[in-house]
Amino acid sequence: MAGCLKASWKPRLRSLFLGTAQLLWFSALISELVTQKEVAAWTYNYSTKAYSWNVSRAFCRRHFTDLVAIQNKNEIAHLNDVIPYFSSYYWIGIRKIRNKWTWVGTNKTLTEEAENWADNEPNNKRNNQDCVEMYIKSNLAPGRWNDEPCFKRKRALCYTASCQDMSCSKQGECIETIGNYTCSCYPGFYGPECEYVKECGKFDIPKHVLMNCSHPLGDFSFNSQCAFRCAEGYELSGPSRLECLASGIWTDEPPQCKAVQCRSLEAPIHGTMDCVHPLAAFAYGSSCKFECQPGYQVRGSNTLHCTGSGQWTEPLPTCEAIACAPLESPAHGSMDCSPTAGAFEYNSSCTFRCADGFKLEGRDAVQCADLGQWTAPAPVCEAIKCPGISAPEQGSLDCLHAHGEFGVGSTCRFFCNKDFELEGSKDVECTVSGKWSAPPPTCKGGTSVPFPEVQCPALTTPAQGTMSCSHPLGSFGPNTTCYFGCKTGFTLRGANSLQCRTSGQWTAVTPTCRAIRCSELRMDTAVVKNCxxxxxxxxxxxxxxxxxxxxxxxxxxxxxxxxxxxxxSASVPTCQAGPLTMQEALTYLGAGVASTTGLAVGGTLLALLRKRLRKKDDGKCPLSPHSHLGTYGVFTNAAYDPTP
Incomplete structure (x- = not known):
C-alpha cells in the first residue's frame, strides 16, 4: 500500500507508524492529499513502501510531480524535521548523469548551495552508486546524503510543485521555495506574479509624420514597435522605427518630417524668375514663373513646380532671341541688314534698293518687331516701263520684252510695207530712264492701203476656252496679239498669248483647254459604281x-x-451588311406570299438556301447578271439565319 504525508504536519505522530492503525492513518492521508493537490504551494510527500530508485520516481510522477529536488540547506532542515524516520531512508531526485549529479525533475546540476553529502560521500562504492538517498532522522548524519546503487529499495520522497503553467504570468521564471514560490521576472515585466509590463509611454507625433505601431503586450509598452513615414512631399529626418525596451525607454526620439528639397534655380540669361515658397526655399510645393526681356521669348515651360519626388516638373527654361522670318534680296535688287550675322533677331533692320531700270514697290526699310514679325512686307523690284508703242502706218513692229511688256531692256524693230520707206530709227530700246532710245519711225511713200499684204492664219477659240485679240493692222495682220483663257474646271495647255509676226506666222501654236482631273476612285469590293x-x-x-x-x-x-x-465632293462610301425584310426575302425566292404562315415558310427556305449556298460559294449568292444593280450582289437576312 502506498501512502503520503503533507509536509506541514508535525512529526509528533511518529510513534503511531506501527501496525494496522498506521495503515489506516496513511490511507486517510492519501485521500486528504488528493483533495489538496490544487493548493498553490510546494508540498512534500512520501511512499509507505520501499522501491528501487526508478520505481520510486515513477511513483512520484504518477501521484505528484517528481522525486524531490532540493534547492538549499534550509529546505534540507525542513525535510528532516517533517518527514518520519524510515530505516532504509528515502530516495531523492538526484542522479549521476554523464558523471554529473543532476536533479532529474528540473534538469539542473547540483549547486554548492544545495549540496549536503555525508562525510566521505559520495564514494561510489563498487562503482555503481549512481543514485542518492537522504538520511531522514539519522542520529549520526541527519539530513545528509549518500550515494547508493539504484536497485536498492527505499521510500520515495516526492514533491508537488508550487509552480504551475500560469505561474509568474508566463512572464518570469518560477522559483520554488518551501511551501511557496517566487517569480524572477523576465526583462520588461515586474510585479509579484510578473503581471505588469514596463511602459515606455506615448510621445507626440511631429507634423507630417505618419506612424504605424504594433503593441503585442499593451499600448506603448515593452516590445511595442512603431514605424514612421512621411506624407507626400516630405522625407524622414531621424529613425524610421522605434522599439520600447525592457527598461521602459524608447530606442530613440521620434523622427521629424522635412519638406523634400528640389535643386535651387536661377533666372535664365535675359530673363527674370518669380518664385513662391510655401514651406521652404525651393522645397516641395514651391513654384517658379519665368519671363523674358523684350525681344526674347521663353523656350520651355514658363512655370515649374517642385514635386514630392524632389524633381522640378520641367527642365529650366531659357530665353531665346525672337527672330523674324528670313528675308532675301529682291530680284533685280539688293538688301543690307544690321546686324550682319543674318539671324534676323529682334531689332534687326534691313534696307532695300533696286538695280538700274527697276523701281522699289513697298517699304525701303523694315525692322524685326518684338512679336517676331517684320514691320512691313519685303518689297519687290519692278522693271521701269516705257510708254507703249505701235507699228507705224503702212508698217509693222516686232518687239522682244526682257522684263515685261515695254519694260526696261525691251527692244523693238520696225518694218515698212512694200513701196514704203522707213523714216527714223529702225530699232529702239527702253532705257533705265523709262524712255525709248529714239522716237518711233514712220513709213513714207507709196499709196496708203488699209491692210498689209502679209497676214497670219485666222485663229479660233479653243473648246471650253476664251480668246481676245487686238488687230492694229487688220484682222490677224502683223502685230495682232491674241490672249487665251479657259472656263471653270479647265486648265490651259500652251502659251496664254500669241502674236502675229511680220513673216505671217504666229509665235506659238494655239493652246487648248483640258478638263481638271480628280483622283481615281478606289471602291469597296461590294460597292456598285455608275459614273x-x-x-x-x-x-x-x-x-x-x-x-x-x-x-x-x-x-x-x-x-x-x-x-x-x-x-x-464626297468620299467613297462602303457597304454594310443588313437584314432583308421578309417581303424582300420572299420576293427573291419567287414567292409572293404575305400571310404569317407564308412568311415563316419563306424565312425557313431562305435560311436553308443561304446555308446551302454558303457551302457552295462561301455564303455568297449571285443575283441575276442582268439585275438592275448592274453587278453581282449578296443578300442575307440575319434575323432568319440560323448559322453563326
Missing part, C-alpha cells in the same frame, strides 16, 4: 452614284462629283 464622264474619266464634271447589293446598306454619300479644284 458619267462628260470630259473624260474622273475629270471635272464627272458624277458617280453608288449603291450596294440587296441586303446591304450604304454607309456614306450616294453621290460624288469632281469639282473644279480637282477634289471629289
Amino acid at each position: 458619267s464622264n462628260p470630259w473624260g474619266d474622273f475629270s471635272y464634271g464627272s458624277t458617280c452614284t453608288f449603291h450596294c447589293p440587296e441586303g446591304q446598306s450604304l454607309n456614306g454619300s450616294a453621290r460624288a462629283t469632281c469639282r473644279e479644284n480637282g477634289h471629289w
Whole structure:
C-alpha cells in the first residue's frame, strides 16, 4: 500500500507508524492529499513502501510531480524535521548523469548551495552508486546524503510543485521555495506574479509624420514597435522605427518630417524668375514663373513646380532671341541688314534698293518687331516701263520684252510695207530712264492701203476656252496679239498669248483647254459604281452614284462629283451588311406570299438556301447578271439565319 504525508504536519505522530492503525492513518492521508493537490504551494510527500530508485520516481510522477529536488540547506532542515524516520531512508531526485549529479525533475546540476553529502560521500562504492538517498532522522548524519546503487529499495520522497503553467504570468521564471514560490521576472515585466509590463509611454507625433505601431503586450509598452513615414512631399529626418525596451525607454526620439528639397534655380540669361515658397526655399510645393526681356521669348515651360519626388516638373527654361522670318534680296535688287550675322533677331533692320531700270514697290526699310514679325512686307523690284508703242502706218513692229511688256531692256524693230520707206530709227530700246532710245519711225511713200499684204492664219477659240485679240493692222495682220483663257474646271495647255509676226506666222501654236482631273476612285469590293464622264474619266464634271447589293446598306454619300479644284465632293462610301425584310426575302425566292404562315415558310427556305449556298460559294449568292444593280450582289437576312 502506498501512502503520503503533507509536509506541514508535525512529526509528533511518529510513534503511531506501527501496525494496522498506521495503515489506516496513511490511507486517510492519501485521500486528504488528493483533495489538496490544487493548493498553490510546494508540498512534500512520501511512499509507505520501499522501491528501487526508478520505481520510486515513477511513483512520484504518477501521484505528484517528481522525486524531490532540493534547492538549499534550509529546505534540507525542513525535510528532516517533517518527514518520519524510515530505516532504509528515502530516495531523492538526484542522479549521476554523464558523471554529473543532476536533479532529474528540473534538469539542473547540483549547486554548492544545495549540496549536503555525508562525510566521505559520495564514494561510489563498487562503482555503481549512481543514485542518492537522504538520511531522514539519522542520529549520526541527519539530513545528509549518500550515494547508493539504484536497485536498492527505499521510500520515495516526492514533491508537488508550487509552480504551475500560469505561474509568474508566463512572464518570469518560477522559483520554488518551501511551501511557496517566487517569480524572477523576465526583462520588461515586474510585479509579484510578473503581471505588469514596463511602459515606455506615448510621445507626440511631429507634423507630417505618419506612424504605424504594433503593441503585442499593451499600448506603448515593452516590445511595442512603431514605424514612421512621411506624407507626400516630405522625407524622414531621424529613425524610421522605434522599439520600447525592457527598461521602459524608447530606442530613440521620434523622427521629424522635412519638406523634400528640389535643386535651387536661377533666372535664365535675359530673363527674370518669380518664385513662391510655401514651406521652404525651393522645397516641395514651391513654384517658379519665368519671363523674358523684350525681344526674347521663353523656350520651355514658363512655370515649374517642385514635386514630392524632389524633381522640378520641367527642365529650366531659357530665353531665346525672337527672330523674324528670313528675308532675301529682291530680284533685280539688293538688301543690307544690321546686324550682319543674318539671324534676323529682334531689332534687326534691313534696307532695300533696286538695280538700274527697276523701281522699289513697298517699304525701303523694315525692322524685326518684338512679336517676331517684320514691320512691313519685303518689297519687290519692278522693271521701269516705257510708254507703249505701235507699228507705224503702212508698217509693222516686232518687239522682244526682257522684263515685261515695254519694260526696261525691251527692244523693238520696225518694218515698212512694200513701196514704203522707213523714216527714223529702225530699232529702239527702253532705257533705265523709262524712255525709248529714239522716237518711233514712220513709213513714207507709196499709196496708203488699209491692210498689209502679209497676214497670219485666222485663229479660233479653243473648246471650253476664251480668246481676245487686238488687230492694229487688220484682222490677224502683223502685230495682232491674241490672249487665251479657259472656263471653270479647265486648265490651259500652251502659251496664254500669241502674236502675229511680220513673216505671217504666229509665235506659238494655239493652246487648248483640258478638263481638271480628280483622283481615281478606289471602291469597296461590294460597292456598285455608275459614273458619267462628260470630259473624260474622273475629270471635272464627272458624277458617280453608288449603291450596294440587296441586303446591304450604304454607309456614306450616294453621290460624288469632281469639282473644279480637282477634289471629289464626297468620299467613297462602303457597304454594310443588313437584314432583308421578309417581303424582300420572299420576293427573291419567287414567292409572293404575305400571310404569317407564308412568311415563316419563306424565312425557313431562305435560311436553308443561304446555308446551302454558303457551302457552295462561301455564303455568297449571285443575283441575276442582268439585275438592275448592274453587278453581282449578296443578300442575307440575319434575323432568319440560323448559322453563326
